[in-house]
Amino acid sequence: MTEADLNLVVVERLDAAEDVVSLTLADASGDPLPSWEPGAHIDITVGDGTTRQYSLCGSPDDRSVYRIGVLNEPAGRGGSVWVHDALKVGAALSGRGPRNHFPLHQSPRYLFVAGGIGITPILAMIGAVQKAGAEWTLVYGGRRSASMAFLDEISDIGSRATIWPQDTHGLIDLPGLLSEPRDDTLVYCCGPEPLLVAVEKLCAPWPSGALHLERFSPKDVGAPVRSDSFEVVLTDSGVTLTVPPDRTILEVVEAAGVNVLSSCGEGTCGTCETGVVDGEPDHRDSVLTPEEQADNSCMMICVSRSVSPRLVLEL
Template sequence: MSSPPLDLYGRPRADRFMRALTAFGDTYIPFSTRPRRRRTPAARTTPPLNLVVAARRVEAEGVVSLRLAAPDGARLPAWQPGAHLDLQLPSGRRRQYSLCGDPADRTAYRIAVRRIETGGGGSIEVHDALAEGTRLTVKGPRNAFPFAAEPRVLLIAGGIGITPLLPMAREAARLGLDWRLVHTGRSRATLPFTDELRQLRGPVEILADDEHGIPDASDLLSRAPAGTAVYACGPGPMLDGIRAAFDDSPAAGLHFERFAAAPIRDGRPFELQLARSGRTLTVPADRSALDVLSEAVPAAAYSCRQGFCGVCRQRVLAGPVEHRDRRLTDAERTAGEMLVCVSRAPEGERLVLDL
């Protein structure tokens, strides 16, 4: 590079413009090209909704539907097929129920609940205690079973498992997808929403066990042409059968949601110690920490029993945790949080809970 020209007195001089430009580049270019930390938006907490049971209807033997609305008639938050609500029942129990109404109807939410005498008491409370006019605190809607609206769709519902799939069928019909739905159950009298299903513009099959026999998973999946996405919701044995037979089917993808706890896989016995009482509980290989904890502490909160809602969260003061949930962040796990419905400890270890 040549030297800058001399000034009037024969002295070397710097080009002021170039000096200013160089200074600007030395300062601005590194600043503008340095890696920038992406600012993560703060998680938004949706406040609970205070709703009222606006209508109650018997949909089938042992099944009632509830229409939940704002007391002042305000529009409710939007939702998509597959979403559910977290209900806090008058007893303090918290339970999750799929939305089975029309997402376009922002005036109310609809849920349907089958009475289960041998369950945890939530369904019995819904049937016996939630009359029209009852006020409820509700969280959501939240969606852990989203409908992707693939071009070809097979919907398989077992009993009350029709609740998340009914809005999916409506959406598939609205979008003009290549879809079909199969609804199975013990008898036609126990299957809810059969009239609504018949009104849909698409192939709907209703298979009652007392008429057609208990369906085989491979036979159900044979209704899926190559490339079909399968959405299934129902009892655990039905879902286990579908999962086992899926690889031999022509279907391309499987989405499913359980309404009961998943079977424990690779479980090992371990212990829970309740720090405040000093009580020690043994968790067998075939039971969850939540099962054992609920017997000792009946007020222990839970909902989904599948590791995604977070209601059963407990703080672990000591001991190694095998995290099996789909909810907690790495930071929450490091801080000692645990979802006792699915997570465990290694064999023979002891977890000390802040209880």
């Protein structure tokens, strides 16, 4: 997957559900867009100059357009409101990507669990597993049917998809769904934090690597391991810096004049992923799997810190 700067134009805008808009985006020059795989997202620069991440939910086979679904969240940070208000057909926007920290791994069987706007990355995954001939089921929950995006497309899938509106069905029966660990099944889940926490807890007895999650907001990881300063050695830049308790590695590195790609600043997008040469990171991101964190070969320097007094980074 090639990550690139994106200059895009809105070519179609549809209401996908109550407070959800579906935007189809093309390259402003008419060129093919960078290739992507299910689970990928792109960064979009919103009105105040900051960036937001949106999952791609179209077909990876069609490089003429990207499609994203955006939930309007008036109580959020303002990005979704700007998208809903400003991005009409013909509007230009910039971004970067695609980037994938929620990749679809090969398996004979899949269980997809989506909550609300978390259906967006799952849509492309379903298309891929259908094409591969794998077995799969989907449970898709939301507050009510009117608020659940892309229901027409999901209805076309057939009986493998279960629609679970909370106002008529209550909460998804996660214990019934996940009570029996399966060696041949991967679980993919995306949605609001309470759903993700519940699925994580219920999948604890499942085989290692069975569960794959994508978060739209950072998880609570508690206090840092170290409450004091630590050193970071930047191998490519040849400098050693001190990171105090009240500043992030990213802030210290940028203040030293070292350019690092970054986006969300809260450990959810993966833009600032940095290689670790030596030392033990205190992983505080919501991107890497437990296995990837244990490997200690990379870290997200916007939020993660250090267990050891010294970290050596590929910067």
